[in-house]
Amino acid sequence: MKGFIIELRKAKNEDMIAMLLTSSYVGRYYRFFGARHSILQLGHLVDFQAEDDGGNFMPRLRKLSHFDFPWLYDNDKLLIWNNFLTLLASHLSDSNEINSFYYNLLLQSAKKWDKQNPKRIVCDSFVALLEYEGRIHTQDYCYICEQPLLDDIALMRAFIPAHSYCINETPLNKKKFFDFLKSKKSIYYNDGEIEILYNIIMKGL
Numbered sequence: 001m002k003g004f005i006i007e008l009r010k011a012k013n014e015d016m017i018a019m020l021l022t023s024s025y026v027g028r029y030y031r032f033f034g035a036r037h038s039i040l041q042l043g044h045l046v047d048f049q050a051e052d053d054g055g056n057f058m059p060r061l062r063k064l065s066h067f068d069f070p071w072l073y074d075n076d077k078l079l080i081w082n083n084f085l086t087l088l089a090s091h092l093s094d095s096n097e098i099n100s101f102y103y104n105l106l107l108q109s110a111k112k113w114d115k116q117n118p119k120r121i122v123c124d125s126f127v128a129l130l131e132y133e134g135r136i137h138t139q140d141y142c143y144i145c146e147q148p149l150l151d152d153i154a155l156m157r158a159f160i161p162a163h164s165y166c167i168n169e170t171p172l173n174k175k176k177f178f179d180f181l182k183s184k185k186s187i188y189y190n191d192g193e194i195e196i197l198y199n200i201i202m203k204g205l
């Protein structure tokens with residue numbers, strides 16, 4: 001089975017607990033520390049087998065092999081990738097079975113992570129995810145004061161629109177943003193605007 005390591009936690013004696021996202025489920029696995037074991041790395045895509053612990057504890061990770069992406073050795077790109085995965089891990093932490101949408105979204109993102117600004121990929125992927133979960137907000141009123149939005153808006157967590165003066169955030173053009181939600185393509189945003197959107201995404205899903 002293939003899966004992305006979306007969370008790593010230390011257990012006792014250097015052992016680790018890994019949360020993996022596969023095409024059909026999110027699972028937690030135990031990994032004993034050992035010289036012969038390859039080191040688990042957050043964000044990596046791995047092929048693995050799960051070995052049941054007789055139902056007493058969480059299954060163990062076995063026969064692990066890593067898939068390579070060239071950008072895994074670029075610290076800046078890896079950091080943005082791991083931030084994105086950490087966001088997803090906390091969003092899906094109570095899930096077991098999941099639709100293949102999430103795995104495919106990560107796989108498609110990973111394949112192009114070094115081909116463009118990765119924060120831009122996060123923005124596009126985030127809108128695709130909100131749409132998949134039916135959480136796109138296109139209402140023409142402010143979430144805080146419930147009055148009509150103006151030409152410029154500001155965004156709350158999960159891209160919920162509000163007046164910039166109601167939430168004290170950087171204003172963005174409303175039409176351009178709603179067009180972005182429709183197209184799920186951020187091509188009309190420059191890297192400075194992408195930075196603003198990315199920082200809002202990092203507030204949580």
Ligand SMILES: [Zn+2]
Binds near residue numbers: 144
């Ligand atoms: Zn308002």
